[in-house]
């Protein structure tokens with residue numbers, strides 16, 4: 001399967017999930033693992049066979065890993081922002097990222113409420129609905145509109161902030177310049193939350209690291225997909241450096 005095939009497959013999966021959720025009556029908890037909703041299960045049930053049948057291994061938030069000995073493995077969050085989906089808030093997404101032995105390869109993050117779709121391929125840039133994305137040029141915190149996962153314990157001097165509930169979409173919002181930067185003040189994100197958005201950020205020119213400024217080392221997730229990372233991202237190196245210095249608060 002080449003990268004064009006991966007783009008096509010990921011778009012198909014996003015479309016199939018959107019169709020599968022169309023007309024869903026019960027957006028409540030599934031009774032499965034804590035915080036798992038019916039829509040998470042439906043989306044996972046649609047996506048996993050399509051990924052496996054295409055010859056990919058799978059690491060999913062909602063089910064056990066399969067086929068990790070395959071040369072390309074997809075990390076998927078069938079629905080990122082599941083609570084938003086259950087509340088009818090149009091900020092929830094499907095995130096899929098293919099990894100090979102060199103790291104992040106092809107990514108899709110699709111807002112399943114609006115259909116807005118971000119895609120990226122290693123070395124080929126990032127796009128939003130087919131148009132190249134450009135991050136912001138903001139260099140200082142007092143000029144910045146920041147988006148948070150979790151909340152800081154004190155005011156850090158930002159111009160404005162949002163906390164929206166889908167880290168994948170939040171990070172894509174940094175890639176396209178909607179937000180100047182992102183900080184995770186929670187106990188950290190899992191690989192399925194950010195793998196797709198991390199490639200989209202990388203390819204857009206966003207600096208994205210862990211909270212002490214360390215580069216993300218994605219292939220390690222093959223062996224430990226459950227570890228959590230607190231991310232910091234910004235459109236400029238200057239703002240990123242300032243956000244890293246404040247991310248311990």
Ligand SMILES: [Mg+2]
Pocket residue numbers: 040061077078079080081082
């Ligand atoms: Mg999820």
